[in-house]
Amino acid sequence: MCMRWTIPFALLLCSVLAHADQASVPDTLQQRIAACTTCHGVHGEGSSGSGFFPRLAGKPAGYLALQIQNFQRGVRKYAPMEYTVRLLTPEYMHEIAAYFAAQQVPYERKPVPALAPSMLQRGEQLVTAGDPARQVPPCQACHGKQLTGTEPSVPGLVGLPYDYISSQLGSWRTGTRASAAPDCMAQIANRLAPADITAVSAWLANQEVPADTHPQPAGSITPPLRCGVLQAQGDGA
Amino acid sequence: MKPLRWLWIPIVLLVIVLAGGWWLSQRHSPATASQEDPAIAAMLKDPGVIAKGRYLATAGDCGSCHTARAGHAYAGGRMLPTPFGNIPAPNITPDTQTGIGNWNFNDFWRALHDGIGRSGEPLYPAFSYTSFTNVTRDDAIAIFAYLRSLPPVHEANAALELRFPYNVRSTLAAWRAVYFKAGVYQPNASQSASWNRGAYLVQGLGHCNECHAARGAWGGLEARATLSGGQIPEQDWYAPDLSTKTNGGLQGWGRQDIIDVLKKGQSLKSAAVGPMADVVASSTQYLRDDDLQAIADYLLSLPARATPAPMPASFDSQSLIDRGNAVYTERCANCHGKDGAGVPGVYPPLDGNASVVEPTGINATRVVLLGGFPPVTVCNPRPYSMPPYAQQLSDADVAAVVTYIRHAWSNHASAVQERDVATYRHTPID
Numbered sequence: 271m272c273m274r275w276t277i278p279f280a281l282l283l284c285s286v287l288a289h290a291d292q293a294s295v296p297d298t299l300q301q302r303i304a305a306c307t308t309c310h311g312v313h314g315e316g317s318s319g320s321g322f323f324p325r326l327a328g329k330p331a332g333y334l335a336l337q338i339q340n341f342q343r344g345v346r347k348y349a350p351m352e353y354t355v356r357l358l359t360p361e362y363m364h365e366i367a368a369y370f371a372a373q374q375v376p377y378e379r380k381p382v383p384a385l386a387p388s389m390l391q392r393g394e395q396l397v398t399a400g401d402p403a404r405q406v407p408p409c410q411a412c413h414g415k416q417l418t419g420t421e422p423s424v425p426g427l428v429g430l431p432y433d434y435i436s437s438q439l440g441s442w443r444t445g446t447r448a449s450a451a452p453d454c455m456a457q458i459a460n461r462l463a464p465a466d467i468t469a470v471s472a473w474l475a476n477q478e479v480p481a482d483t484h485p486q487p488a489g490s491i492t493p494p495l496r497c498g499v500l501q502a503q504g505d506g507a
Numbered sequence: 508m509k510p511l512r513w514l515w516i517p518i519v520l521l522v523i524v525l526a527g528g529w530w531l532s533q534r535h536s537p538a539t540a541s542q543e544d545p546a547i548a549a550m551l552k553d554p555g556v557i558a559k560g561r562y563l564a565t566a567g568d569c570g571s572c573h574t575a576r577a578g579h580a581y582a583g584g585r586m587l588p589t590p591f592g593n594i595p596a597p598n599i600t601p602d603t604q605t606g607i608g609n610w611n612f613n614d615f616w617r618a619l620h621d622g623i624g625r626s627g628e629p630l631y632p633a634f635s636y637t638s639f640t641n642v643t644r645d646d647a648i649a650i651f652a653y654l655r656s657l658p659p660v661h662e663a664n665a666a667l668e669l670r671f672p673y674n675v676r677s678t679l680a681a682w683r684a685v686y687f688k689a690g691v692y693q694p695n696a697s698q699s700a701s702w703n704r705g706a707y708l709v710q711g712l713g714h715c716n717e718c719h720a721a722r723g724a725w726g727g728l729e730a731r732a733t734l735s736g737g738q739i740p741e742q743d744w745y746a747p748d749l750s751t752k753t754n755g756g757l758q759g760w761g762r763q764d765i766i767d768v769l770k771k772g773q774s775l776k777s778a779a780v781g782p783m784a785d786v787v788a789s790s791t792q793y794l795r796d797d798d799l800q801a802i803a804d805y806l807l808s809l810p811a812r813a814t815p816a817p818m819p820a821s822f823d824s825q826s827l828i829d830r831g832n833a834v835y836t837e838r839c840a841n842c843h844g845k846d847g848a849g850v851p852g853v854y855p856p857l858d859g860n861a862s863v864v865e866p867t868g869i870n871a872t873r874v875v876l877l878g879g880f881p882p883v884t885v886c887n888p889r890p891y892s893m894p895p896y897a898q899q900l901s902d903a904d905v906a907a908v909v910t911y912i913r914h915a916w917s918n919h920a921s922a923v924q925e926r927d928v929a930t931y932r933h934t935p936i937d
Contacts, residue, residue, distance in 0.1 A: 305893060306892070357784060
């Protein structure tokens with residue numbers, strides 16, 4: 271796939287395609303992005319039933335744009351997503367990211383495996399206090415006190431399905447998901463024990479979603495690790 | 508293919524002996540920079556020549572192969588899949604160690620025009636010199652000037668991943684004898700300047716035949732099959748017939764329909780899908796209107812080939828069609844219309860669409876499975892998209908709906924079976 275380099279030759283003149291019967295098709299972004307909403311929901315609510323297609327609604331726009339870009343660059347790997355977004359321009363990508371970031375829809379509870387109380391306790395410990403022995407900081411340090419994320423590029427963790435969280439942590443360990451270097455999430459995922467992934471994913475997926483799901487304001491966190499994505503402030507471009 | 512591969516070995520051994528000596532005699536040392544002819548050296552520095560070269564390199568879509576995904580432009584690294592193994596596109600930035608920084612124009616001309624590398628080695632025809640040999644010397648100078656003007660990128664070339672015997676370069680001597688004839692495009696005096704320009708772009712720099720024609724067993728283009736359509740090896744897409752043939756060609760297309768697909772990514776007749784969507788996004792959308800018109804003039808002059816009667820289905824396809832009609836009504840008709848006419852400028856028509864009725868059914872099958880966006884272009888920056896149905900429809904339902912649309916309205920193409928859909932269910936990435 272080619273990298274898109276800007277080639278503004280002489281200004282291109284665009285004639286309009288003949289429009290015979292366009293009135294029947296709504297001129298909205300929602301209508302244009304059926305390729306996205308089929309799996310992620312018209313309002314980015316995620317797929318109902320199993321939790322494989324993640325919720326996009328309300329996630330920081332910078333984070334969403336960065337994920338589309340990571341799929342384009344092959345840093346984040348999932349073939350259907352890589353194919354779908356491969357030709358999006360930065361402008362269209364940002365417009366689509368802003369659409370899903372602005373959606374406010376209720377969360378739907380997804381199935382969580384039944385785990386022993388000690389496992390859930392371990393999950394809670396990792397989220398709220400981390401594990402200094404493993405050099406794992408608490409999730410809350412970056413993803414926010416309420417775990418609703420931090421503007422502009424740290425996603426919320428509440429309201430996500432168990433399947434999705436655990437598969438993302440696994441992807442970071444196997445290198446099928448990555449972010450700008452230094453990739454702090456890859457470091458953290460690799461410091462976790464395999465059972466920790468189950469524990470933290472299940473605890474997070476069990477949490478009630480707070481009334482206010484907005485991400486924390488930008489600049490409200492001090493990252494415990496050096497994170498490329500936070501230094502770049504995740505403008506997704 | 509298997510028995511054929513064994514037959515190759517004695518031929519290969521003979522060819523190694525004959526061509527090896529010739530090849531060695533042609534080698535010269537690549538270690539040092541070649542001297543440039545002063546007249547050409549002056550042209551290479553001319554901003555006007557460089558700008559022209561930039562346009563021509565875009566028209567030839569050079570960057571598309573010579574740029575790795577998320578890599579530096581023209582620094583190479585993209586692997587081109589072929590039935591014989593993978594071939595990496597090299598770094599063509601002017602880096603002296605890993606790129607073409609030590610090349611002079613004659614080195615470049617030998618590669619582009621003759622398919623011979625700087626050390627005298629025959630190049631693998633994944634580099635489309637079978638088409639690029641048509642490019643004029645002046646245009647080649649401009650392209651070389653543009654490449655020399657790029658920032659050098661130090662990026663070592665990846666190793667060939669070809670299987671034996673294809674990894675023995677001297678076997679190419681036999682291939683070249685069968686499939687390659689060097690020669691700059693010769694204008695046809697009985698045709699207009701625009702037609703000749705179109706033919707030059709299509710046959711030469713645009714290298715359209717490399718996908719839009721059938722390939723023989725050894726991966727060469729059949730000389731008589733110009734623009735007759737062909738399945739793209741390894742990528743599993745079908746590049747349709749570009750003649751004015753009915754049912755699978757450009758029958759009924761006007762000049763503007765061709766221009767719109769190349770410039771905007773979609774027209775009243777069709778939308779670019781698969782690898783052609785990439786070509787539009789990185790190359791043809793930037794072509795000048797006079798060049799697009801020239802291409803349209805040339806293509807519309809190609810006589811219609813006879814349409815072979817569709818193979819009679821080896822099974823009762825009527826029940827498949829009935830089932831497909833039901834799937835179509837539920838999933839597709841809302842956008843593409845009950846009559847398959849689409850919505851002009853928004854959703855492409857399926858009736859008479861060359862990509863729907865191409866001989867294999869691959870394109871329609873894959874588009875149903877993958878959905879996605881048509882090319883996002885300067886002239887169509889926010890295109891409407893299609894849902895992927897891979898998650899929602901079974902192989903049987905996809906086979907049914909594709910068979911239906913290939914059979915409905917004025918379409919008369921063969922049925923697609925469930926096992927075909929299973930074959931094409933995987934998603935391509937590169």
